[in-house]
Amino acid sequence: MVLGKKEKALMNIIYNKASRSQNGQCLVSPLDLLTKIPYGVEFKETELEETLNQLVLDNYFDCSKAKTPSGDIMYCITLKDNGISFLRDKRVSRRKLILRIITTILIAALSFSLKEILNLIFG
Amino acid sequence: MLDKTAYKILGIIASMSTDGENLVVNKDEILSLIDAEITVEELDKIISALEVNDMLKILFSDAATYCLSIRPKGKLIAEKNKIAEENAIAAAEEERAAVLERQRRQQLALTEPLEEEKEGKENLTTIDVRKFAVICAVSSFLGGFVAAMITFLVTVFK
Numbered sequence: 001m002v003l004g005k006k007e008k009a010l011m012n013i014i015y016n017k018a019s020r021s022q023n024g025q026c027l028v029s030p031l032d033l034l035t036k037i038p039y040g041v042e043f044k045e046t047e048l049e050e051t052l053n054q055l056v057l058d059n060y061f062d063c064s065k066a067k068t069p070s071g072d073i074m075y076c077i078t079l080k081d082n083g084i085s086f087l088r089d090k091r092v093s094r095r096k097l098i099l100r101i102i103t104t105i106l107i108a109a110l111s112f113s114l115k116e117i118l119n120l121i122f123g
Numbered sequence: 124m125l126d127k128t129a130y131k132i133l134g135i136i137a138s139m140s141t142d143g144e145n146l147v148v149n150k151d152e153i154l155s156l157i158d159a160e161i162t163v164e165e166l167d168k169i170i171s172a173l174e175v176n177d178m179l180k181i182l183f184s185d186a187a188t189y190c191l192s193i194r195p196k197g198k199l200i201a202e203k204n205k206i207a208e209e210n211a212i213a214a215a216e217e218e219r220a221a222v223l224e225r226q227r228r229q230q231l232a233l234t235e236p237l238e239e240e241k242e243g244k245e246n247l248t249t250i251d252v253r254k255f256a257v258i259c260a261v262s263s264f265l266g267g268f269v270a271a272m273i274t275f276l277v278t279v280f281k
Contacts, residue, residue, distance in 0.1 A: 027185075064182050064192070065145065066145035066182065068146075068147045074147045076145065
């Protein structure tokens with residue numbers, strides 16, 4: 001599953017929090033999430049819920065809104081299958097990317113050397 | 124098996140959650156609102172029992188916090204218990220008022236005859252004097268009248 005930049009940033013934060021508990025759950029406030037998003041990612045406060053909903057639809061986690069007795073909103077997040085394997089998927093996709101780059105470089109080098117060989121033979 | 128404390132905890136949770144929204148609450152906060160002395164472990168057991176009985180759903184739980192969702196059954200039972208508690212308080216207040224009224228009446232019954240007696244005594248002495256004066260006046264008048272009549276008759280028929 002391909003995630004956007006904002007979704008990836010949010011998923012990173014949630015995964016780091018939820019993976020610490022045994023059952024993949026965490027209780028987090030909107031402020032907590034927003035403060036941990038890297039400065040490089042343009043993320044508006046209004047986009048938080050929308051991004052969370054997208055990740056819920058992609059089956060990364062289950063998110064329930066809850067309120068404290070004082071009225072503060074909290075998100076109760078439980079990782080689902082895609083969420084639990086998020087880190088592994090990230091590593092796999094990175095490995096795939098590196099492999100693809102190496103393959104591309106190798107093919108380019110092979111093509112160049114083949115061109116040079118052909119030049120030497122017929123040139 | 125759910126006991127009185129469990130229903131009390133259910134009532135506290137129901138009163139904390141507004142409009143049936145999920146509730147994030149500290150375990151200490153719940154413990155501070157219960158009259159009975161229970162430990163965190165006992166609270167955990169009670170909350171689990173409430174979940175087993177389909178009154179609550181534990182969305183999240185750690186050492187210090189719960190995220191709970193109150194189920195319709197739990198809400199209904201909490202509402203019923205609240206009404207029963209209110210009725211019991213109203214009945215107790217009514218009974219207390221009735222007892223107070225009864226005590227007041229008893230006190231009145233004890234004090235009123237004395238006052239009446241006192242008043243009666245006072246009245247009796249005053250009435251006696253008046254009666255005595257009236258009787259004396261009337262009898263002296265009648266005695267004088269009879270004596271005058273006799274004297275008159277004696278002088279007429281002499």
